[in-house]
Amino acid sequence: MTQDIHHHQFVFWIWIQTGGYSLLEIVCDMSWRRTTTGDKAFSSLLRDDSLEDVESWWFLPYDQLNLAFLEGKESYGIILIESEKQGKRRPYHKQKLSFLLSNLRHFALEVQAANIPLLHLTTTEHYDEALNGILQEIGTINMFKPAERELRMTLKPMIDEGLISIHDHPGWLTPQEWFTSTVGTEPPFRMDRFYRNVRKKTGWLMEDDAPYGGKFSHDGDNRHPWKGEHIPPSAPVYEIDSIDKEVISLVNTIYAEHPGDARLDHLPTSSSDHEQALEFTTSILEHFGQYEDAMTKQSRGLFHSRLASSMNLHRIMPQHVVNLVLAADIPLNSKEGFLRQMIWREYVHHIHDITDGFRTIDVKKTKPKSRQANWTNAPSSDEESHPNHLNQTRSLPMAYWGEKSGLDCLDWAVESVMDEAWTHHIPRLMVLSNLAQLLDIEPRELTDWFHAGFVDAFDWVVEPNVLGMGTFSLGDAMMTKPYISGTPYIKKMGDFCSSCQFHPTKTCPISSMYWAYFERHKASFKGNHRLAMTLRTLEKRDPEKKRKDAETFAWVSTTLADGQSLHEQTRF
DSSP: OOOOOSOEEEEEEEEEESSSEEEEEEEEEESEEEOOSOSSTTGGGOOOOOOTTOSEEEEOOTTOOOGGGGTTOOSEEEEEEEEHHHHTTTTOOHHHHHHHHHHHHHHHHHHHHTTOOEEEEEESSOHHHHHHHHHHHHOSEEEEOOSOHHHHHHHHHHHHTTSEEEEOOTTOSSOHHHHHHHTOSSSOOOHHHHHHHHHHHHOTTEETTEEGGGSSOOGGGSOOOOOSOSOOOOOOOOOOOHHHHHHHHHHHHHTTTSSSOOOOTTSOOSHHHHHHHHHHHHHHHHHHTTTTTOOBTTBSSTTOOOOHHHHHTTSSOHHHHHHHHHHSOOOHHHHHHHHHHHHHHHHHHHHHHHTTTTTSSOSOEEOOSOOTTOOTTOOGGGGSOEEOTTOOOBOOOGGGGTOOOSOHHHHHHHHHHHHHSOOOHHIIIIIIIHHHHHTTBOHHHHHHHHHHHOTTOOHHHHHIIIIIIISOTTGGGTOSSOOOOOHHHHHHHOSOGGGSSSOTTTTOSHHHHHHHHHHHHHHHHTTOGGGHHHHHHHHHSOHHHHHHHHHHHHHHHHHHHTTOOOOHHHHO
């Protein structure tokens, strides 16, 4: 049967005593529906499963799309929900929305193929509205602890009332105790202690108690620029099926005002697509380590796997990826470098969870004056004050939404995001976050942009990576110093300077902005031993150069704030 309506009507009979009893009939519109068989690409493949003879129902949200979550359990059914309002909380990239929705629908069909009863619901509201609507039919709903704080808060009233029973999330590689026993529950948090603990407890790349190669980290071997050696493979291309096409059309209609194009040819959605993604990963592992930090306009991904989006939905289980990497016949620096990225993923999850999304950290916080990602349906948490150690308050310029800045490195990175909803971690950190820091962009607004624009961004990963590492808004809670650079690093690790209108040593404004940044914030960095040499160099810097640094910062920030492109001749 096809249900073309978007609302169910329920009749409630209320007894009202007025000297006797009378009946009042109230018809309520409920903005959710159950999807059964129909004549559309997805609905035509669904069957109308009976809700009877199911001992337990499990709600698997958008980032728990793997039957491995329910291994060992018997007589269960699965609930999947599409929430329109969730997609409208922020200006999420159309590709991100398409990726999430198509994966959910493909997974729904995989559930049915495994002969598991399925309840597929759609709602114009949030998940709690749909779940409340089916409680009378199925009773208590089971759920694995949501990874995203935002989803936990949406469902908190139902959890507190016992309507949803929460279970341990089986998709993480490490229990929280491994983190707290070595790092603790209060900042400063440091990755090295946690990393070593995980290696020792799992035996990954260990021989007895000693790491392979005599040291835990081979990061020093993973910082080579790419100069054309070892031609990078082409990024995977996936076949677009009828479900993908239907999702693309839906996203273009319902989320028409969102940025980007709703394309899926470069994103895996079906189970066979994700197998193809794993095959691609195997093919690039040999050279991953050497060029882990490299950037080039000739290849957006170089030798990066692009697996984060699949793992964050758990279409591919992280443990499976670890096993694949450990078994691969590849150089140790590639193997250890990839493994370190996997453990970093665990590390930021634990920090976010323990600190309640940094709400428990004692750090200067401010409420952003304006937030371009603050849409009508934004969560109430968006109205809170957010970490802002350096009191950076400028708004994100439109250059981050696709307007040309005139800086080739920034424009290339933004183009990658607008086109593919993705770049690898070095453009994220050393171009996009770096330049935002040098411009004194409000950290929360930058975080919103990453959250909205990147296909693999969820609150538990994007907030630690941007607030903690990318912007230094948490102070030394996660990092001992800010990750910023002038022109030399960008020139060394990328090839943008050769095509940029600015000369890297004569006219590029980034180095001047770097010194202006330290001049503005030097009081906040006083006593930081990691920055002692930088601050001494700053102190000795010629006053005339400092004046020009400040002028350059003012020129760049004002020009970009006005939505204009930088032109060499207007300043130099």
